[in-house]
Amino acid sequence: MNLILKPSKDNIKTYVPIGLFLVSLSLLDVFINAFFSFNLFDFLPSQISYFLPLMLGFIGFYLIRIEFSGVRSLDILNKNINSNNFNALLTLLTIFIIIKSIPPMLDWFILEANFAGNSKDDCTGDGACWVFIKVWFNRFMYGLYPDAEQWRINTAFLILFVIVGVSFFVSEKLKKYFILFLVFVFPFLGIKLISGGSFGLEYVESAAWGGLSLTFIISAFAILFCFPIGVILALGRRSSLPAIKYISIGFIELWRGVPLITVLFMSAVMFPMFLPDGTFIDKLIRVLIAITLFEAAYMAEVVRGGLQALPKGQYEAAKSLGMGYWRMNALIILPQALKLVIPGIANTLLALVKDTPLIFVVGLMELAGMIGLAKTNPKWLGMAMEGYVFAGLVFWVICYAMSRYSQNLEKKLSTER
Amino acid sequence: MNLKKLNIENKKIRNLIPQALTVLALLSVIIYFATNAQINMGNRGISFGFGFLNQEASFDITFSMIEYDGSHSYGRAFLVGLLNTILVSVIGIIFATILGVVVGISRLSDNYLIAKVAEWYVEIFRNIPLILQIFFWYFAALRALPLPENGINFYDISFLTIKGWYVPKFIWTNFNIFLLSVIAAFIAIYFINSYATKQREQFGKQIPTTIISLASLILLPLITFLFLGVSLTFEYPVLKQLSPTVFTYAGGVSIIPELIALALALSMYTATFIAENVRAGILGVGKGQKEAAASIGLNKNQILKLVVMPQALRIIIPPTTNQYLNLTKNSSLAAAIAYPDIVLVFAGTALMQTGRAIEIISITMLTYLTLSISISIFMNWYNKKMAIKEK
Numbered sequence: 001m002n003l004i005l006k007p008s009k010d011n012i013k014t015y016v017p018i019g020l021f022l023v024s025l026s027l028l029d030v031f032i033n034a035f036f037s038f039n040l041f042d043f044l045p046s047q048i049s050y051f052l053p054l055m056l057g058f059i060g061f062y063l064i065r066i067e068f069s070g071v072r073s074l075d076i077l078n079k080n081i082n083s084n085n086f087n088a089l090l091t092l093l094t095i096f097i098i099i100k101s102i103p104p105m106l107d108w109f110i111l112e113a114n115f116a117g118n119s120k121d122d123c124t125g126d127g128a129c130w131v132f133i134k135v136w137f138n139r140f141m142y143g144l145y146p147d148a149e150q151w152r153i154n155t156a157f158l159i160l161f162v163i164v165g166v167s168f169f170v171s172e173k174l175k176k177y178f179i180l181f182l183v184f185v186f187p188f189l190g191i192k193l194i195s196g197g198s199f200g201l202e203y204v205e206s207a208a209w210g211g212l213s214l215t216f217i218i219s220a221f222a223i224l225f226c227f228p229i230g231v232i233l234a235l236g237r238r239s240s241l242p243a244i245k246y247i248s249i250g251f252i253e254l255w256r257g258v259p260l261i262t263v264l265f266m267s268a269v270m271f272p273m274f275l276p277d278g279t280f281i282d283k284l285i286r287v288l289i290a291i292t293l294f295e296a297a298y299m300a301e302v303v304r305g306g307l308q309a310l311p312k313g314q315y316e317a318a319k320s321l322g323m324g325y326w327r328m329n330a331l332i333i334l335p336q337a338l339k340l341v342i343p344g345i346a347n348t349l350l351a352l353v354k355d356t357p358l359i360f361v362v363g364l365m366e367l368a369g370m371i372g373l374a375k376t377n378p379k380w381l382g383m384a385m386e387g388y389v390f391a392g393l394v395f396w397v398i399c400y401a402m403s404r405y406s407q408n409l410e411k412k413l414s415t416e417r
Numbered sequence: 418m419n420l421k422k423l424n425i426e427n428k429k430i431r432n433l434i435p436q437a438l439t440v441l442a443l444l445s446v447i448i449y450f451a452t453n454a455q456i457n458m459g460n461r462g463i464s465f466g467f468g469f470l471n472q473e474a475s476f477d478i479t480f481s482m483i484e485y486d487g488s489h490s491y492g493r494a495f496l497v498g499l500l501n502t503i504l505v506s507v508i509g510i511i512f513a514t515i516l517g518v519v520v521g522i523s524r525l526s527d528n529y530l531i532a533k534v535a536e537w538y539v540e541i542f543r544n545i546p547l548i549l550q551i552f553f554w555y556f557a558a559l560r561a562l563p564l565p566e567n568g569i570n571f572y573d574i575s576f577l578t579i580k581g582w583y584v585p586k587f588i589w590t591n592f593n594i595f596l597l598s599v600i601a602a603f604i605a606i607y608f609i610n611s612y613a614t615k616q617r618e619q620f621g622k623q624i625p626t627t628i629i630s631l632a633s634l635i636l637l638p639l640i641t642f643l644f645l646g647v648s649l650t651f652e653y654p655v656l657k658q659l660s661p662t663v664f665t666y667a668g669g670v671s672i673i674p675e676l677i678a679l680a681l682a683l684s685m686y687t688a689t690f691i692a693e694n695v696r697a698g699i700l701g702v703g704k705g706q707k708e709a710a711a712s713i714g715l716n717k718n719q720i721l722k723l724v725v726m727p728q729a730l731r732i733i734i735p736p737t738t739n740q741y742l743n744l745t746k747n748s749s750l751a752a753a754i755a756y757p758d759i760v761l762v763f764a765g766t767a768l769m770q771t772g773r774a775i776e777i778i779s780i781t782m783l784t785y786l787t788l789s790i791s792i793s794i795f796m797n798w799y800n801k802k803m804a805i806k807e808k
Contacts, residue, residue, distance in 0.1 A: 080528070080529035081529055087528045087531075091531075240432075242436070244439055254786070257782075258746070259747065259785060261749045262749060262778065262782050262785065265760070266782070269768065269774040270778045273453070273458070274454050276456070277460060350544075360548075360753065361752065368546070368549055368552065384556035385553075385561075388549055388552050388557050389553070392545045395544070399543075399544035400544045403544065
């Protein structure tokens with residue numbers, strides 16, 4: 001009896017078509033149910049018709065589970081999603097959940113969503129109100145930056161992209177100057193262009209900056225400064241001079257032990273107390289210093305990992321060539337150590353970008369902050385879902401691209417030891 | 418000889434100068450800040466000190482695990498905030514660990530679909546800033562829940578509404594005795610286990626420790642219920658009409674939406690990192706180990722329990738400790754959705770009321786430092802316990 005029922009190579013001709021039919025039937029039932037809200041097995045009692053697709057699919061998968069069937073596609077199918085009963089069940093449930101969740105998602109994002117119009121009243125469907133994003137798009141990108149001056153932000157970022165783009169195509173020798181320009185000249189040029197106040201440009205105070213462009217500005221500057229500080233702290237922690245070593249350890253552990261939000265609070269309310277009466281440092285700069293020092297501590301730990309992973313022979317070889325401390329580190333140790341920890345560096349930079357929305361605690365509003373502002377606007381109440389889904393998508397694209405790029409870089413730079 | 422001595426001294430001096438300069442620079446910055454702070458505080462008529470902790474706080478906190486109202490002191494408010502921080506961190510750590518382990522193992526599943534779904538879960542939730550996820554759950558997802566009168570009903574014992582999740586309240590009599598019996602059960606389990614280990618190592622006797630442990634964990638508390646006067650009743654939440662249009666639930670415990678949103682976002686976000694650690698840990702156990710275990714006749718469960726997990730845990734624990742620390746620190750984002758954690762209660766409200774920026778920020782930072790250091794000490798101890806013991 002068992003021999004006849006057990007699917008095997010002998011009865012493949014009968015079992016596989018029946019099995020495939022049952023699986024397709026179960027998928028079709030769920031599909032029709034999800035998209036057209038019509039139940040194929042309506043004539044059965046509700047408890048049975050509810051579990052019927054699962055049962056049919058399960059039996060179907062059992063029937064087509066034939067080891068070494070000789071049919072290549074069947075073998076691949078069985079190996080990947082149908083290796084045993086438990087896996088077949090998981091597969092079915094996953095597929096059902098995916099099919100079930102597509103229609104509501106599709107409805108909300110596209111079919112029932114509203115794209116045309118200028119106010120909340122134009123949103124009549126049950127889906128998302130993308131009008132909200134459309135109307136506020138400018139604010140989400142530029143914050144409260146005056147409309148007439150937004151070309152300055154655009155120009156700054158355009159120059160950045162052009163320089164980066166061109167630097168991929170020029171020779172190695174020229175590339176060096178491009179990078180030097182990007183690191184040492186452009187940031188200050190760009191910030192001057194955006195803040196204005198000279199060259200006939202109108203002054204725009206930093207409180208008006210905001211939106212996604214502020215995210216980029218803060219991330220770029222923090223990345224720029226936290227990297228060298230982190231390297232110095234890492235070297236300090238590995239130093240043989242006790243005073244420098246313990247000061248570095250204390251500094252690193254202090255920042256790593258507290259959450260960024262308290263550091264930002266500190267920069268907002270405690271730091272002004274430490275300055276002479278009457279001195280005022282711009283809020284944006286204070287925040288930038290706080291984020292930079294905070295991330296530098298994390299960067300230092302990443303770099304230290306690289307330094308520790310380097311074989312001792314590298315240090316000894318450099319010293320035996322008569323190199324001093326700084327030349328040894330700059331020419332031999334750091335280039336190798338940094339290469340080893342590219343994933344860690346990328347993760348720290350990613351964390352930095354993901355941390356930028358926290359600046360809302362001091363009243364600066366980048367993308368997430370602007371959405372918080374827009375959703376509390378009396379004319380646009382109830383738009384939180386659209387706003388945060390949009391912001392989530394934007395951040396996800398940025399962060400995912402960064403992590404992919406770092407993975408590629410890691411592969412490209414990896415050298416066999 | 419003389420030259421050599423000179424050289425050594427030279428080196429000593431060469432080492433001393435940068436250190437002295439660094440210390441000097443640090444000291445001068447500290448002194449500069451301290452003098453400025455003193456002048457500024459003098460101008461505002463406040464003096465440095467922690468006496469304010471005993472003053473009446475006169476503000477309310479929406480959610481508190483200990484008795485608190487406006488008449489209590491700032492010190493008590495600090496404690497309320499700290500307990501709330503610990504509560505959300507513990508909940509987050511538990512759920513993040515469960516979810517992280519499940520997702521991490523799923524990523525290694527030989528089922529293509531499951532592995533892919535787990536992979537996309539990690540890619541999606543890891544790459545969206547945590548604060549946005551908290552906002553999403555709090556302002557978008559949980560706001561879509563029904564009002565109390567149409568709350569989602571779980572068999573009439575629990576209700577999920579826009580105002581929070583109402584769950585039954587446990588009402589104990591003689592809770593102390595019950596607690597003691599649980600502690601006693603754990604102590605008994607400890608001794609049974611060490612006795613069993615001794616028996617196994619000396620005489621090769623196998624004692625079914627799992628069953629005995631489970632039995633003592635169930636039986637001892639059960640005895641207290643039957644003979645020692647411990648009893649447990651539930652107080653269920655009941656819908657109550659406050660006015661023609663306003664409803665609420667009376668009785669039971671209300672879990673505020675801030676806590677749900679925060680715990681949900683924290684655990685889903687941190688789970689992605691834990692999942693990656695788990696995956697790396699299991700992949701890090703050499704294939705030869707599994708093959709060797711199989712060749713001496715261990716079955717699949719034994720291989721996982723006796724060979725793979727002990728080795729994988731050694732790889733998993735250190736980075737996961739870091740994630741627990743991160744979760745605890747990230748719980749400070751509570752301030753963004755007004756969950757009354759230590760940052761909101763103490764560094765927010767209390768600071769605004771007293772204006773004592775330096776004291777309050779320092780206390781808050783020190784608290785987090787202490788929390789961080791204590792978690793890492795505990796985890797280091799655990800790590801040491803798990804480390805390879807060479808015989």
